[in-house]
């Protein structure tokens with residue numbers, strides 16, 4: 282591709298986990314640079330660590346890139362898709378297009394940081410203007426520090442510091458004009474990346490719940506602000522209520538910025554009880570805290586934050602793990618959660634805690650097995666939030682839930698899904714069971730089961746483990762660890 286002598290050389294705009302035009306500082310810098318802009322997305326090779334996307338998120342990525350492509354088309358621009366090692370692809374593109382500048386928004390997972398550092402250094406050494414911007418988080422992970430200059434290890438002081446550090450920067454609107462080069466470089470076709478599952482199409486039901494893309498994310502934020510946030514503080518714990526924002530997958534691939542969400546809640550002061558707004562902001566702050574942990578402890582998804590847990594006596598058991606994954610444990614709330622995950626690539630937060638506790642404490646299966654399964658099956662899989670939350674449940678994390686807090690899946694179900702609506706949706710074989718037994722079918726008398734058309738062991742499994750026994754066993758395992766320590 283050639284550019285005329287008078288035309289400034291192009292600038293590459295490298296999209297990564299920021300698949301949006303709104304509140305995108307790199308996009309803004311490119312659009313206002315006076316140079317023709319070449320937007321590019323690179324599918325980087327599967328790497329170990331926190332870099333690769335799981336299957337469910339690849340489904341999301343496909344649709345998200347299609348939406349981004351459409352938004353750029355409307356500006357007369359074209360998204361270039363390439364695959365391979367980021368630096369090699371960028372060097373190729375710079376050579377092909379004559380571009381002398383590149384911008385992107387920073388990532389904070391270890392693989393992302395490593396690539397960014399390498400790319401910035403290599404390109405600057407060649408005289409290319411390479412600049413990166415903030416935007417994945419409310420604040421850079423190095424910004425909030427304790428009084429002694431350390432990073433935070435507990436959430437409450439972190440939240441206080443975040444609250445007192447002033448409002449995050451105001452979001453910036455997307456420029457509505459973009460200069461494009463006369464000719465665009467060659468691009469892969471999105472379809473050729475085969476991001477969508479085919480045989481079997483396990484994502485067939487995802488569209489029941491999701492529309493990937495920036496426009497849908499903004500709509501979802503608007504809906505949440507107008508309806509669900511009023512009541513959020515209490516309702517957010519009930520999986521059968523439409524009470525949470527459902528913004529997590531949009532945030533995970535950067536279709537919306539946390540600053541845009543944060544500032545949207547400012548308009549609500551005086552209109553919605555404050556506890557709902559604060560509670561919601563505190564959840565956004567948990568996301569920040571997870572990144573804060575990952576940034577300061579890059580091995581978060583593979584190693585215990587608290588190394589006292591390194592000797593925990595896990596029981597690897599492929600059969601039990603499989604029953605958990607397939608939602609066949611015999612505990613309805615656990616099974617409903619695991620089946621929701623499979624059907625929609627997402628699970629309600631309360632239920633994530635219950636199924637994680639069940640895997641770790643009732644089955645004594647290593648939290649890393651659960652983290653990996655979630656990473657592959659969640660559309661919102663996030664290297665920081667997933668690892669930090671698994672470690673939170675396991676007791677091995679920073680500011681973790683104490684190990685002895687072992688969720689009783691029956692009582693959790695009865696408390697947070699009292700009518701069993703959530704269970705009936707995702708475990709349809711229990712749909713006709715009396716409310717009294719919906720979370721404990723194994724205690725239902727024969728005639729009750731018969732009326733509901735259920736034969737235990739045939740239509741629905743008996744419990745794969747006795748919770749009371751399992752609880753004692755988990756506590757004993759933990760005590761052995763303490764004694765050793």
Ligand code: FAD
Nearest residue numbers: 525526527528529564565568630633661662663666667670
């Ligand atoms: P809302 O209640 O509307 O919250 C708003 C936003 O705050 C969320 O979109 C999310 O970005 C953030 N948030 C809320 N709760 C948490 C939390 N506990 N930790 C960190 N951020 C939070 N969240 C992910 O985004 N990706 C993951 O891979 C992930 N894995 C998890 C694994 C386990 C074992 C557990 C217990 C939780 C996990 N979470 C994860 C956190 C939480 O379950 C989801 O963020 C939440 O359910 C998303 O739904 P929402 O957008 O409707 O949340």
